[in-house]
Amino acid sequence: MNICMIGAGYVGLVSAACFSEFGWTVTCVDKDPQRLAELKDGKSPIYEPGLDDLLQRNMAAGRLLFTDNLGPAAKNADVILLAVGTPMRRGDGYADLSYVYAAVEEIAPHLKGFTVIVTKSTVPVGTSREIERRLRAARSDGDFAICSNPEFLREGSAIQDFMHPDRVLVGTDDERAKDVMGRLYQPLALRSAPVMFVGRESAELAKYAANAFLALKISFINEIADLCEQVGADVQELASAIGKDRRIGDKFLHPGPGYGGSCFPKDVSALIRTARENKSPVSLIEQVQRVNDERKIAMAHRVEAAAGGSVRGKTIAILGATFKPNTDDMRDAPSLIIVPMLQERGATVRVVDPQGRRQAEPLLPGVTWSESALEAAAGADVLVTVTEWNEFRALDLKAAKAKMRGDVLVDLRNVFTAELAHAAGFRYSAVGRKPEEIDLAPAPLALRA
Ligand code: NAI
Numbered sequence: 001m002n003i004c005m006i007g008a009g010y011v012g013l014v015s016a017a018c019f020s021e022f023g024w025t026v027t028c029v030d031k032d033p034q035r036l037a038e039l040k041d042g043k044s045p046i047y048e049p050g051l052d053d054l055l056q057r058n059m060a061a062g063r064l065l066f067t068d069n070l071g072p073a074a075k076n077a078d079v080i081l082l083a084v085g086t087p088m089r090r091g092d093g094y095a096d097l098s099y100v101y102a103a104v105e106e107i108a109p110h111l112k113g114f115t116v117i118v119t120k121s122t123v124p125v126g127t128s129r130e131i132e133r134r135l136r137a138a139r140s141d142g143d144f145a146i147c148s149n150p151e152f153l154r155e156g157s158a159i160q161d162f163m164h165p166d167r168v169l170v171g172t173d174d175e176r177a178k179d180v181m182g183r184l185y186q187p188l189a190l191r192s193a194p195v196m197f198v199g200r201e202s203a204e205l206a207k208y209a210a211n212a213f214l215a216l217k218i219s220f221i222n223e224i225a226d227l228c229e230q231v232g233a234d235v236q237e238l239a240s241a242i243g244k245d246r247r248i249g250d251k252f253l254h255p256g257p258g259y260g261g262s263c264f265p266k267d268v269s270a271l272i273r274t275a276r277e278n279k280s281p282v283s284l285i286e287q288v289q290r291v292n293d294e295r296k297i298a299m300a301h302r303v304e305a306a307a308g309g310s311v312r313g314k315t316i317a318i319l320g321a322t323f324k325p326n327t328d329d330m331r332d333a334p335s336l337i338i339v340p341m342l343q344e345r346g347a348t349v350r351v352v353d354p355q356g357r358r359q360a361e362p363l364l365p366g367v368t369w370s371e372s373a374l375e376a377a378a379g380a381d382v383l384v385t386v387t388e389w390n391e392f393r394a395l396d397l398k399a400a401k402a403k404m405r406g407d408v409l410v411d412l413r414n415v416f417t418a419e420l421a422h423a424a425g426f427r428y429s430a431v432g433r434k435p436e437e438i439d440l441a442p443a444p445l446a447l448r449a
Pocket of ligand 1: 012032086121155
């Protein structure tokens, strides 16, 4: 089977590499010359565990190719997958579909023979129908079907997620397209992955509903964590207790500085827009968005309160900039709110991130970058965990404290325990913990909004 993947980003690149691992011939098309140059050198332009090996193996086998020349790739393809970005549109918060429609316009002249065109990008409900309308207008002679096939992989475990999905969702009612998509995913189906065929609208909306539900779960536990602090409960005890109920599940019950990343914020925003446009508002999800926006701001206030009420003239060491561990993705990361707020309030900020520096550097002007957590801690007044990278879990807190000027540890990811922090001589602040474990009270509610 010949596959053309348009977009070699987090989704396109991982999917292309995994499809080629199945034995399919995949040509991945991207417009970014720097990205292509790195890829042609066998190097991944993004950090994703295991991706370099997968790329090199399949490129060497001649099944995985990278190009900026769409024509031949599209002409020879049985399946063309669109994996271009659908970022949040400035102004109205809707999904910016300009990359999707530009790609559709580009493929139109090259379609030859029956071709299945697949939206792997997250697109609002109705987009596949609109792509079909545009392509039929451009190519009335064309023989093609448009499918929705939203991707559910997570950055940081993308290869594992692609290879072992909870389900593969295909939205189409075209029988020929079902056959082609069934063949495309046969290697996964043979390994017992459920391949579900549904209507296009259901597939498109399911992706947004899934992300909105996960965002809701995060905001829920964040608010419960705040309540725990006020009433003497421990959010981790509570989360493991409620998580045992299979109707609730134990995933996504870790409180922290709010959700970020390339998907949840923009997908929540786009769903809100779609729902309003269709006169069926998702008021619960609108509230989730508000709670999450406030959460990031509240975390900066929490650091300020822990620092004694002001960070002016203080040095803050930030452990982790990316929105989660095992990725270099900085899109909508909580650090992008927390760090500038601390700087505006007069703090000097040092940041260490195992993989995120390249992407974070232009987004966090005025910070000093450190090579290690210990280097960041040297001379700092406050140490703050913002991303729970494993290497921070292994940090020798005693050694870090010995290098610091101050003695405050604000653990926004509950990486450490009060016992460890106290043994190292820190005054400790964490999220949703019992008052007896916490020396530094969070900011009063009035300060948080
Ligand atoms: P990305 O921004 O990392 O990659 C998009 C790529 O498309 C870029 O390399 C860009 O140069 C390329 N591109 C744009 N227009 C092009 C064109 N006309 N021809 C060729 N290349 C073009 O985006 P990412 O994160 O991979 O997301 C892609 C889609 O997948 C989005 O809709 C996103 O919501 C969705 N998604 C993302 C996930 C993630 O974890 N990043 C997970 C699940 C879905």
